[in-house]
Amino acid sequence: MDSFSTGSSGTGSHQMSQSEFMEQMKLQLAQAYAQEFVETLREKCFDKCITKPGSSLSGSESSCISRCVDRYIEASGIVGRALFKQ
Numbered sequence: 574m575d576s577f578s579t580g581s582s583g584t585g586s587h588q589m590s591q592s593e594f595m596e597q598m599k600l601q602l603a604q605a606y607a608q609e610f611v612e613t614l615r616e617k618c619f620d621k622c623i624t625k626p627g628s629s630l631s632g633s634e635s636s637c638i639s640r641c642v643d644r645y646i647e648a649s650g651i652v653g654r655a656l657f658k659q
Contacts, residue, residue, distance in 0.1 A: 614645050 589597070622637035623630075630638070 610649070614642060617645065618642055 618638050618641035621641055622634050624634070
């Protein structure tokens with residue numbers, strides 16, 4: 574029996590079906606993508622907008638961060654749609 578088959582292998586352990594495996598992989602990929610997305614966003618927008626790190630953001634820094642995040646999310650959506658169209 575392969576690792577994708579249902580049922581037990583005689584050891585009493587539950588083996589994952591192919592569809593369960595695929596769902597688990599999709600979830601893990603989505604989580605990894607989300608982490609990478611947030612990290613990239615943080616790095617790019619911080620570097621662009623925060624000129625003097627301190628205990629709080631100035632109004633202009635806050636505004637810059639907001640615009641940067643909005644643009645990055647919009648650009649990512651455009652790229653994603655273009656990739657999945659093909």
